Amino acid sequence: MTKKVLVLPGDGIGPEIVQATVAVLERMDALFGLGLEMEEGLIGGAATDATGDPYPEETRRLAHEADAVLLGAVGGPKWESLPKPQRPEAGLLAIRKDLALFANLRPARIFPELADASTLKREVIEGVDLIVVRELVSGIYFGEPRGIVEEHGERKGINTLVYREHEIARIARVAFETARKRRRDVVSVDKANVLEATELWREVVSRVHADYPDVRLRHMYVDNAAMQLVRDPKQFDVIVTTNMFGDILSDEAAMLTGSIGMLPSASLGERHALYEPVHGSAPDIAGRGIANPMATMLSAAMMLRFSLGAPEAADALERAVEAVLAAGVRTPDLGGNAGTMEVARAVITKLEEEAQ
Numbered sequence: 001m002t003k004k005v006l007v008l009p010g011d012g013i014g015p016e017i018v019q020a021t022v023a024v025l026e027r028m029d030a031l032f033g034l035g036l037e038m039e040e041g042l043i044g045g046a047a048t049d050a051t052g053d054p055y056p057e058e059t060r061r062l063a064h065e066a067d068a069v070l071l072g073a074v075g076g077p078k079w080e081s082l083p084k085p086q087r088p089e090a091g092l093l094a095i096r097k098d099l100a101l102f103a104n105l106r107p108a109r110i111f112p113e114l115a116d117a118s119t120l121k122r123e124v125i126e127g128v129d130l131i132v133v134r135e136l137v138s139g140i141y142f143g144e145p146r147g148i149v150e151e152h153g154e155r156k157g158i159n160t161l162v163y164r165e166h167e168i169a170r171i172a173r174v175a176f177e178t179a180r181k182r183r184r185d186v187v188s189v190d191k192a193n194v195l196e197a198t199e200l201w202r203e204v205v206s207r208v209h210a211d212y213p214d215v216r217l218r219h220m221y222v223d224n225a226a227m228q229l230v231r232d233p234k235q236f237d238v239i240v241t242t243n244m245f246g247d248i249l250s251d252e253a254a255m256l257t258g259s260i261g262m263l264p265s266a267s268l269g270e271r272h273a274l275y276e277p278v279h280g281s282a283p284d285i286a287g288r289g290i291a292n293p294m295a296t297m298l299s300a301a302m303m304l305r306f307s308l309g310a311p312e313a314a315d316a317l318e319r320a321v322e323a324v325l326a327a328g329v330r331t332p333d334l335g336g337n338a339g340t341m342e343v344a345r346a347v348i349t350k351l352e353e354e355a356q
């Protein structure tokens with residue numbers, strides 16, 4: 001059986017980290033008999049340059065046909081002054097919405113080899129293993145009305161935070177189900193003391209929790225959660241939260257691990273799934289062959305596990321990345337001097353060794 005993967009390199013370091021990951025996947029295809037069929041498409045600034053649209057029709061068609069989408073990163077200074085619908089970020093938001101990828105899973109785990117790379121003390125971060133479950137297709141990112149309008153001789157910027165009950169209930173279920181495969185502990189993050197939309201969030205999460213009596217649930221205000229994440233991150237197993245709070249807290253969680261270059265993510269819907277590193281397109285280092293491809297490789301491992309029915313291959317890839325890290329083959333963001341493709345070659349060698 002073939003598995004169709006749509007590969008969307010995007011902008012900045014996107015093409016480099018995706019190239020490295022595709023090289024690993026091609027080798028794995030042979031080693032594990034995965035039956036991969038990879039096709040490439042355009043998204044972000046690269047798509048705007050070629051077609052005027054950051055999420056072109058052709059990409060939309062391929063995405064709907066694919067078993068999974070693997071994305072690099074989008075964005076860069078080149079496109080920042082374009083009208084909003086043509087900007088790279090609009091392409092990313094459009095594909096999330098179009099594929100109804102409502103659940104964004106962002107695991108943050110400390111690699112023992114990197115404990116000293118964090119800006120936090122070793123004893124604070126050692127053993128951290130948490131996952132942010134971020135709602136991805138609603139909330140203030142998509143709420144109406146929105147825009148910049150003229151009023152009383154000045155401009156007014158508007159965004160609206162909206163959550164419907166079903167949108168809260170379905171992300172809460174993902175969080176509780178995820179917790180059942182982990183340490184059975186969920187912290188729901190909101191601002192229920194100020195924002196009605198998240199007052200409803202808290203109520204619906206509690207209601208859904210009644211179906212998961214074996215999972216512990218705590219509610220936490222977002223300001224406190226931001227503080228607790230750096231004070232005592234080990235207290236967290238699963239964090240479930242809104243689109244914007246999840247955007248912010250997942251960057252914070254990423255930095256606990258020392259480098260945002262290590263964090264993978266999965267965006268899941270009922271029918272589709274997209275995998276991408278948490279980090280951005282890093283235009284400052286693009287094209288130099290020094291970008292860290294590990295977050296993309298770990299995203300590919302999540303793809304093998306969740307979308308391609310290949311959990312052994314997923315485990316093997318994660319082990320290979322960790323072994324390469326331990327062997328000191330690291331890009332400059334991790335204090336090493338290896339290049340992007342050098343990391344890919346080292347990962348491939350580990351996989352080949354293990355397959356023997």
Ligand code: IPM
Nearest residue numbers: 074075089090092093247278
């Ligand atoms: C992320 C990014 C995006 C977001 C941007 C690029 C639109 O920061 O995936 O976290 O805000 O969701």
Ligand code: MG
Nearest residue numbers: 247248251278
């Ligand atoms: Mg973000």
